[in-house]
Amino acid sequence: MRNLRRVVVVGAALAGLRAVQSLRREGFDGDITLIGAEKHTPYNRPPLSKSVLRGDDDVSLPGAEELDDHWLRGRQAVRLRTTDKTVLLDDGSEVGYDGLVIATGARPRSVPGPLDGMHTLRTIEDALALRAELESGAEHLVIIGGGFIGGEVASTARVLGVKVTVVDAGPYPMSRTLGTATGQWLAAHHERNGVELISGVRVSGVRGTKRVTGVTLTDGRNIPADLVVAAAGVTPNTEWLEGSGLALDDGLLCDATLFARGHDDIVAAGDVARWPHEMYDGELVRVEHWSNANDQGGVAAKNLLAGRQDARPYLEVPSFATHVHGARIQTAGLPHLADEAQIVAGSLEEDRFAVAFTRRGVATGAVAVNSPKDWIRLKREITASGGR
Ligand SMILES: Cc1cc2nc3c(=O)[nH]c(=O)nc-3n(C[C@H](O)[C@H](O)[C@H](O)COP(=O)(O)OP(=O)(O)OC[C@H]3O[C@@H](n4cnc5c(N)ncnc54)[C@H](O)[C@@H]3O)c2cc1C
Known part of the structure; x- marks a missing residue:
């Protein structure tokens, strides 16, 4: 493990929370400062468009209750100075870091x-x-x-x-x-x-x-x-990084191990991160799904501690589920990068079907409507073609 003493995590939601948990799980015993623009304990967004609209207020996020680190709630990062490793906040204060996790997510257009x-x-x-x-x-x-x-x-x-x-x-x-x-x-x-x-x-x-x-x-x-x-759609929250020297283009550009391009002490995770997915020939992707933020927060923090030399590429197969008028729609991989699609189970008329997507003959994506077992099978095929 590298010798880091102070890690700052900007963005106190799903990816930020998972980063903090991962740092402690990996044995990091230095200072962690979590900076979050919202006043709340990190919470779950998927229920906001589902159960919350129907009257159920439960948005709890497992693990959020464990946060006992130095936590600045309702504080926004407004600038990043990489020259002296400092995050500037909206109240004029400054926080120094040895390692930085950027998890500022996205907001509606x-x-x-x-x-x-x-x-x-x-x-x-x-x-x-x-x-x-x-x-x-x-x-x-x-x-x-x-x-x-x-x-x-x-x-x-x-x-x-x-x-x-x-x-x-x-x-x-x-x-x-x-x-x-x-x-x-x-x-x-x-x-x-x-x-x-x-x-x-x-x-x-x-x-x-x-x-x-x-x-x-x-x-x-x-x-x-x-x-x-x-x-x-959404816009990644990167305005505070302008002028910092970090590469920004529809998100914070990272390498395959989630390190910000050209920086050994900064990683990113969640909706804000755009990285070359090695399963898709290094195509730059930014994924706005719960499971991505959940997994990436942990991997980014682990890589930060390991250092660039020992970091592992982020290869998880993205997945997502939604319910529309009672139908369960699930996706795996990145169907939009495919060059061919084929219905492999059920039919549109039955409201129950699965579509397999391939790119140059390799399984790259799946969509299933009311077909969870087919979805699991197709996701395994995608994973077998190089993902995790
Ligand atoms: C209504 C809704 C429903 C969804 N449903 C699903 C679903 O069913 N399935 C699914 O897979 N995904 C779903 N998602 C997407 C999923 O919730 C996101 O992918 C996930 O929340 C991303 O987490 P994140 O931590 O990367 O970013 P965010 O959740 O966007 O959190 C970023 C945090 O950083 C804070 N922040 C931003 N800028 C700054 C700054 N400069 N300084 C300090 N803090 C800052 C923000 O206030 C925010 O709290 C849904 C999203 C929404 C909004």
Whole structure:
């Protein structure tokens, strides 16, 4: 183990928490300072678009109760000076480090026009505010973006009897992530469950003076709405790293072992990290999934302690699950990097199927709808082709 005395972890959520746990598990007995912009103990985000909207407030994250290290809550890192290894905070204070873990995650892309009734969904406060609106008799919800968060919010709103329109820029919702066949199936599934789906256009603006009354689409149509959720992707939180000399491009650019490019004392993990995945011929990827942040936080911290020479590449196969109108959709690997897709079990008509994705003949991705056993089998095949 390298001789580090002070490790600073910036970002006190899933990846940051797992990094702290890993440091202690690996025997690091120096100082750890965890810096988090939110005031809460690290919590779980997946329930925010699911059970929390239905009234269950449990967002606890196993392990968060173990945090007894020096922890700066509600404090934001605003700059990084690599020359003298210092993180500058929003209250003017400075924290020095020998080793730094960057786990600042991502935030929703900005929404057009701040009006009452406009929401994004990333924090517990966001979820409680949206829930209050859904419970207080919203009539017509427009969701900008048909990704997994959009799909989950649509499901909950339909159960509550709210009229829902989803506006999605792609030909079919989630077709980049899930492939065309599953995207087509998902479009039909939304429609069968009473969701109006408008594909192939974007929202160009919102209407209303104090409260939102509707959205305008790029094709000129106006859609009425008294509630709007913008769920059109996320932006990695890297602004505080500008001018630091770290390489930034849709995230913090790392090498295969999660060290920031050109820096032996800085690693990154979770939604903010973009690294060359060796299973995919070194293609740069940034993965916005729970399991990625969960696993990467630990591996990044372990590598930081080991040092670049003894670090191991991060090879875990990404995986993800969502529920949309009662259907369980699971993915493994990175289907969007494939050059071929084939339905290998079930059929779209049965609402139960699995799709295997290959790249130059090698298993690279899988999507399963209501087929958990097929998903496990396909994930094993992907792992056997070079992942973990
Ligand atoms: C509503 C919702 C539902 C989801 N559902 C699923 C799901 O079903 N399955 C799945 O696999 N994934 C899901 N995800 C994605 C998953 O939650 C994320 O991939 C995961 O939370 C990423 O963790 P992270 O620690 O990398 O980043 P984040 O969770 O984004 O945490 C980063 C933390 O860093 C803090 N921070 C940012 N900048 C600074 C700064 N400058 N200084 C100090 N602190 C800072 C932030 O406030 C935040 O607390 C969902 C996400 C959301 C929002």
